[in-house]
Amino acid sequence: MRLFELLLFLSNIGLFALTVLLKKGERRIPVFIASGISTLLLVVHWTMEGYRIQLFFPYCITIIYLAISSYSYFRKKGPKKIPRFILGSTYTAIAIMLLVTAGLLYTFPVFKLPELTGEFKVGTQTFHFVDLNREEIFGEARDGKRELMVQVWYPAQAGTGKYAPFIPDTQILSYMAANYGLPGFTLQHLKYVSSHAYTGAEVSSAQTSYPLILANPGYGSSRFLHTSQAENLASHGYIVAVIDHTYNTFATVFPDGRITTSTTDDLFSPDHDYRTESGNRDKLGKVLTDDVALALDQFELIQSGQIPSLLAGSIDLDHVGVFGHSIGGATAYDASYDPRIAVGIDLDGALYRLRDRDSLGKPFLFINSESEFERLKRVMDNQVYTDAELKRMGNTREWMEQVTEDKKLELKRMRETVDEGGQFLYIENTEHLNFADVQFISPVFKMLGITGKNAPERANSVINAYMLDFFDMHLKNQGGILMKGPDSRFPEAKIVTSLLKIYGIS
Secondary structure (H helix, E strand, O other), X not given: OOHHHHHHHHHHHHHHHHHHHOOOOOOHHHHHHHHHXXXXXXXXXXXXXXXXXXXXXXXXXXXXXHHHHHHHHHOOOOOOOOOHHHHHHHHHHHHHXXXXXXXXXXXXXOOOOOXXXXXXXXXXXXXXXXXXXXXXXXXXXXXXXXXXXXXXXXXXXXXOOOOOEOOOOHHHHHHHHXXXXXXXXXXXXXXXXXXXXXXXXXXXXXOOOEEEEEEEOOOOEOHHHHHHHHHHHHHOOOEEEEEEOOOOEOOEEOOOOOEEOOOHHHHOOOOOOHHHHHHHHHHHHHHHHHHHHHHHHHHHHHHHOOOOOOOOOOEXXXXXXXXXXXXXXXXXXXXXXXXXXXXXXXXXXXXXXXXXXXXXXXXXXEEEEHHHXXXXXXXXXXXXXXXXXXXXXXXXXXXXXXXXXXXXHHHHHHHHHHOOOOEEEEEOOOOHHHHOHHHHOOOHHHHOOOOOOOOHHHHHHHHHHHHHHHHHHHHOOOOOOXXXXXXXXXXXXXXXXXXXXXXXOO
């Protein structure tokens, strides 16, 4: 909770307490003074922090108290006697409003992203890329061509001014709320959340160039929801580009003001059989993989100066990595077949296009949530789901048998990457959304089991540490300590690479 909104809320509690506890003849001056303080805090809060809908009741309470107490003070007498029933109902209503406000402030905080752990300041820049060789198949794009918005975080010289906002395109907030089944105004306060990056800062001159990492959000997500991962890697000397995969995000804003939303869900239907659904996922996956190739093509042009950018000449294209979450993690794996990409990380994403590919032939790190690991473990152990379990999941036995068949092939691919120096681990007490910044939006997600029992800040720090260590090992020829085995600093990280061999996945 921000300072002045907290003080405003507390001043409202104080006003209410004075009204209830003081006798009628004693409260006129104290309530007038307190309402003046509360009004001052309201003005300062609006001016310095900005208003938000979660504080609607305190705004009303402050203004009403100011009006009534001013009238009472300057008239030198209190209002006429109010019937006890009306007075009690009013007190009850105020108490309920304050309790509701406390709940809203807890549920929808103006949170702070985790502090950076690297030595570099961070800059950010956004690009608009158009693929003239690809037709858009998911929506109406400019001239019918595939186009992307890509945001880059990079090591910067000491920045000046304010940090860039966490979500600079505030138009997407209503779409984001709708994506989570909430009213459009619910998440408007996120415009006050700050990143740790400076817009348009000069690239740090500490090194001549920096390795490039391409990143991919999950289905119906956004590039903004990987800000903490991207800027933390940038603080350790990486240029990190997070791709908004058009029509697979909840909303993407283009420079001309157009806003696209997710249409890729049209590929999927509960009426489809498993192979149709799997085939449609492969179709989507190919588009996402080609997006990564487009981004890499464009960064080659940026590096050579053919596309104007502060990054020109600073990108180490001989050391390129990729990562992603959910289907974005599968995209990272599939894109790694590009010979220009040296290494990748999949954050809790099931692979696609498994039958179109042979062995990857390069190191790759798989980091799973505990829930996803448990599902993979069942496949390793050849466990069969009971009828009751299938009913609870809403799946048929035929469907689950085909899922198991694909998971075995997925485990085989994972086993092959281990032979090339990859690793397989999971994080205890995490769920799928712990791998994106959505975990910071509300503590209620943890209570509902949408995120795991681990605190979001802790889950984020563990995931960031292992991502950094793996990229450092393969892109900078340093680090690699965490890849060697258990580490007392991160007891919740369980390296289970050996299980792939023990259970005969080959």
